[in-house]
Amino acid sequence: MFVKYAEINGARTRYYDAGPEQSALPPVILLHGVGSSSDTWIYTVQALEKQQRVIAMDLPGHGFSATVPYEGAPQAHMLDQIIGLIDHLGFQRFSIAGSSYGAMMALLVYFRLKSRVERIVLLSSATATIPDEQRLESLKKAFNSSIDAYRAPTIETVIGRMKNLFHNADRIPRELALLQLNIFSQPGMRDNFEKLMRNLMNLEAVKPFAVDGRFGEIEAPMLMLWGLNDKQVDVPLARKLAAQAKNAYFIGIEESGHIPHLEQAEKTNGHMAGFLAGGDFSKYKAA
Known part of the structure; x- marks a missing residue:
């Protein structure tokens, strides 16, 4: 692992x-959620590298990736950066997975590059599956639960933020909390986050990037993994949308709460590995 x-685009x-x-197997691209890395x-x-190449990127203004100047909806420039990295790496064919906001971005990549995407995995995403007004309320809650960790980053505020994402706080990896403390403490991160969330809550600006009404257009095999104790999502609605896709x-x-690949890592990542390798998932067919 490196x-x-x-x-990418400067x-x-x-x-x-x-x-x-x-x-x-084709490489797989992993996209994280808002305010994450x-x-x-x-x-x-670690679960997937045994079978295929794996790329997990920091979205612009997240982790240790630079901020890209933008106005309006952030999805446009993030999409350019994701595709820019895919092309930089020379991937003509790939699978893609996204968690939370990253799931919406994964679908936007798919809709842009349909002929190049082998398989899709979505994990516990409200932004990809709920309509405008519900999405706005979900984003407001996400902002309110995260802003203290950006405005006054301490190990306590960072873990406090993560408690909203986990069903069982005892499963929060302290090493990850310490790393996020370093990330949130970087100059400009608070302003980046506040601008990002403010623009995401502009329903008119983000309307062209909504994907909840487009599941019927999805033809690639798709696996949806939802935390059943996730307070941010609507599980029955997500199941209903999955049934609209051709092969989901x-x-x-x-x-598990909002991050099943961390909280129930063995089970969740085992499902991902099996699906990406072409395993038989017929008993999980959405209908």
Whole structure:
């Protein structure tokens, strides 16, 4: 496993790069949620690198990636940066996975590059699956639960933020909390986060990037992994949307909140590995 940096559209981008360069399976791109970083995928990277190349990137203004100047909806420039890294790495064919906000970005990549995407994995995402007004309320809650960690980053405020994302706070990795403390303490991170959330809550600006009404357009095989104790999502609605896709599978992860790949790592990442390798998931078919 390596940590690498690339200049994408003139902006520094950090990413984890693991697994074999040559594999029978296409590489997989992992996209994290708002206010998070690629480090939340560490257990997933370790689970998948045995079978294929894995890239987990910091989105612009997150982790240790540079902020990209923008106005209006942030999805546009984030999409350019994600695709820019994919092209920089020379991937003509790839799978893509996203957690929370990253799931919405994963679908936006798919809709832009349909012929190049092999498989899709979505994990516990409100932004990808709920309509405007519900999404606005969810974003407000996310902002309120996170802002203290940005305005006054301490180990206590960072862990306090993470408690809202976990069903069982005892499962919060302290090493990740310490890393996020370092990330949130960087100059400009608070302003970046406040601007990002303010723009995401501008329903008119983000309307062109809504994906909850587009599940019927999804043709690639897709696996949806939802924490059944996640307070941010609507599990029945997510199941209903999964059934609209051509070839989708849905698994609820018990005893898990918003980040099942961390809180129930073995189970969640095992499902991801099996699906990305082409395993039989017929018993999980969404209907």
